[in-house]
Amino acid sequence: MNQEQRPFIIHSDGTIFVERRHPDIVHLCRELRALAYQVKETEQLLMFRLSIDPARVRHAVEERTAEAWIHWLRQHSKLPVPSQIAQRIKEGFASAPSQPLPEPKEFLDINLESSSRFAELRDYQRQAVESYLGLARQAGGGIILLPCGAGKTVVGLGVMAKLQTETLILAPNATSVKQWERELLNKTTLRATEVGTYTADRKQIRPVTVTTYQMLTHRDTQEDTYPHLQALCQRNWGLVIYDEVHMLPAPVFRLTAELHAARRLGLTATLIREDGKQNEVFSLIGPLAYQCSWKDLERQGWIREAVCREMRIPMPSDAERAYRIADKKQQVRIAAENPAKLEAIAHLLALHEGEQILIIGHYLRQLEEIARRFGFPLITGRMPQALREEWYEKFRSREIPVLVVSKVANLAVDLPSASVGIQVSGTYGSRQEEAQRLGRVLRSSSPGGKAYFYQLVTENTVEEEYAWRRQCFLAEQGYRYELVELEGWMNGTGA
Numbered sequence: 001m002n003q004e005q006r007p008f009i010i011h012s013d014g015t016i017f018v019e020r021r022h023p024d025i026v027h028l029c030r031e032l033r034a035l036a037y038q039v040k041e042t043e044q045l046l047m048f049r050l051s052i053d054p055a056r057v058r059h060a061v062e063e064r065t066a067e068a069w070i071h072w073l074r075q076h077s078k079l080p081v082p083s084q085i086a087q088r089i090k091e092g093f094a095s096a097p098s099q100p101l102p103e104p105k106e107f108l109d110i111n112l113e114s115s116s117r118f119a120e121l122r123d124y125q126r127q128a129v130e131s132y133l134g135l136a137r138q139a140g141g142g143i144i145l146l147p148c149g150a151g152k153t154v155v156g157l158g159v160m161a162k163l164q165t166e167t168l169i170l171a172p173n174a175t176s177v178k179q180w181e182r183e184l185l186n187k188t189t190l191r192a193t194e195v196g197t198y199t200a201d202r203k204q205i206r207p208v209t210v211t212t213y214q215m216l217t218h219r220d221t222q223e224d225t226y227p228h229l230q231a232l233c234q235r236n237w238g239l240v241i242y243d244e245v246h247m248l249p250a251p252v253f254r255l256t257a258e259l260h261a262a263r264r265l266g267l268t269a270t271l272i273r274e275d276g277k278q279n280e281v282f283s284l285i286g287p288l289a290y291q292c293s294w295k296d297l298e299r300q301g302w303i304r305e306a307v308c309r310e311m312r313i314p315m316p317s318d319a320e321r322a323y324r325i326a327d328k329k330q331q332v333r334i335a336a337e338n339p340a341k342l343e344a345i346a347h348l349l350a351l352h353e354g355e356q357i358l359i360i361g362h363y364l365r366q367l368e369e370i371a372r373r374f375g376f377p378l379i380t381g382r383m384p385q386a387l388r389e390e391w392y393e394k395f396r397s398r399e400i401p402v403l404v405v406s407k408v409a410n411l412a413v414d415l416p417s418a419s420v421g422i423q424v425s426g427t428y429g430s431r432q433e434e435a436q437r438l439g440r441v442l443r444s445s446s447p448g449g450k451a452y453f454y455q456l457v458t459e460n461t462v463e464e465e466y467a468w469r470r471q472c473f474l475a476e477q478g479y480r481y482e483l484v485e486l487e488g489w490m491n492g493t494g495a
């Protein structure tokens, strides 16, 4: 083939562009994946990044020697292969472990527990599992998109029960690790000795291991290797589950590609990223395997029907004066911390007395003030994990009726008793944060029931615009926010 028609363009920084029009594109990309992972695609090009890491190289070494790979790249490259690339391949192969990874111990005996503690998979959950398995056979992985509270953890357990294979679960935070552990032990036949958690406190690697994205990317200095990633790379996982995959931090894209996994499963409710990198999630894990709509599950009674209200709150005159002369960044904060929101909260607390209420916000000073004023516990990232769990448990069991929470409770926290959410401030116009926060009050321990979600917005400020942006994703799912002027509402109508 003449040089012009060859499909690869290889840069010295490790970026490899592949022209899609090449007749053998599928086959070439399959081979290239032993050395590189895909990061982007356009109509004409696929973009890969070279990744010569010990875990990945194991595959490549089995197929060809370093010299043979360099020759293969030359054969398909329009321009000469940069010498730095040839060097990286040679060095990477030289440091590849000589022992092959043990094969995953398929037939790990894992089944869903059919005792009274656990009802069966729901229809949509069964369909999600089947669709994923069908796709994973061809594509090696896929993503399941289900609304918040629909039971993505249970779907993950369903997939594990079908594949019966060693599984690594990547969760967004320590609370979520605990929840996975609890669900694995309560809802499957796995024994405690088969389930490990790999966190800052405890480093167990067992046939089923749960860890966080943060653990994978942790290293002491910029020059260090990633010790936890390397420890987890020593096992040949039959399945890697990426929980809340929309949260996958950008540096983890590359790192988790190194994990040696037969299949990958991504779980999320909101595959939108404010950094626009959702396509990279697809290239790393696989295409969409299954999705179902929020409103369908609401109609079927699996998640609560939600009443969403945007409450417009005037600003006291001294705060308004400060707002007018502030720069944009300060304005956001002044509007968010509008002291008149306290009055609105008092009103809503009285209105929903007897229900389980979450007050969710972004600014710690504001949250501390609310917690102090009303005498409720406050959960923030500064609180030790064990204490957070204690408060969550008291809230779940209705021992306490109200929790004030920072963004640590934005997602993945399972509090089925919560049916009222009061959002006092947020991260700018984040659509996924809004949806995830609504999600905290949609879970229902019994079918049916209503949830109330209040977004407190300071009138005539930037918060109005952010509120609108935040609601966009939920609007696409069919949610409508009722616009409420606080004063008129408090003087009579509001319920």
Ligand SMILES: Nc1ncnc2c1ncn2[C@@H]1O[C@H](COP(=O)(O)OP(=O)(O)OP(=O)(O)O)[C@@H](O)[C@H]1O
Binding pocket: 118, 119, 120, 121, 122, 125, 146, 147, 148, 149, 150, 151, 152, 153, 154, 268, 269, 411, 412, 413, 414, 416, 439, 440, 443
């Ligand atoms: N088939 C089922 N039988 C019994 N309980 C279930 C079932 N499916 C889900 N649940 C329960 O519903 C609740 C929500 O599940 P889960 O936390 O997995 O939701 P999620 O989809 O991950 O939500 P989020 O996106 O908000 O994290 C949990 O308490 C879970 O135990």
